[in-house]
Amino acid sequence: MARLLLIAGDYVEDYEIMVPFQALQAMGHSVDAVCPDKREGDKVRTAIHDFEGDQTYSEKPGHDFTLNATFAEVEMADYDGLVVPGGRAPEYLRLDERVLEMVRHFFEHDKPVAAICHGAQLLAAAVSLEGHRVSAYPACAPEVRLAGGDFAEIDVDQAVASGKLVTAPAWPAHPAWLKRFAAMLD
Template sequence: MARLLLIAGDYVEDYEIMVPFQALQAMGHSVDAVCPDKREGDQVRTAIHDFEGDQTYSEKPGHNFTLNATFAEVKVADYDALVVPGGRAPEYLRLDERVLEMVRHFFDHDKPVAAICHAAQLLAAAVSLEGHRVSAYPACAPDVRLAGGDFAEIEVDQAVTSGKLVTAPAWPAHPAWLKQFAALLD
């Protein structure tokens, strides 16, 4: 089974970290969840984003998620694939050059990458998305396009695979993107 790196940060979307972290482990994969400047056993706060008929999502306090690996000790070459959940975390994680270097490694070595919702902000800051069809939360469409990607306008419960990149608009797409990502990991 694959060894996966999951990069998170404070105010990561609750479902977008909790569900993949558990589901990928249930599939038999090893998942190391890390956050810059935090250690194994530290926690990140999560936020719950919901779609309640407003012009954008609502945000509520989520749970605390306990990291199971230490960011400073990660050797990206040891990992087979990358998972980047959304929420508000990607907005500030893209300012950390160490995180950008990690993301670049997976693209440079043609390893599978899964990015959900606002994770496209981090991808767009780290790499060119030229040649990739990329889904994300609709507000991230400009980021995807500015990074050269073809923004995929799909339903919120769908996902798209482009090469080794699996993307989805938000947590309602968990069944779709997890299935597509699992196919890349096999």
């Protein structure tokens, strides 16, 4: 089974961290959830984003998520794949050079990467997306395109694979997104 790195931050989307973290472990994979400047046992706050007919998603307080690994101790060579949840966290995580180096490592070594929703912001800040078809929350389409990616306008419950990259627009896509990512890990 694979050893996976999940990069989180405060106000990560609740379902987009909780569901993949638990589901990938249930599949037998090891998942280390880390956050810059935080250690194993520290918590990150989450936000619940719902689609309720407004012009954009609504945001409500989520649960606290307990990290199970220490960011400063991450050795990139130890990991087989990367998970990037969405929410507001990618917006500021992309300002951390060590986080960008981590993302680059997975692309440079052709390891599987799964990003959902606003996770595309982190990808676009770290690497060129040229040659990749990438889905994300629609508000991230300009960033995907500026990074050279082909933005995939797909239904909210669908996912798209492009090379070793699997992306989806939001948490309703978990079944399709996780299924495609798991297939890459086998």
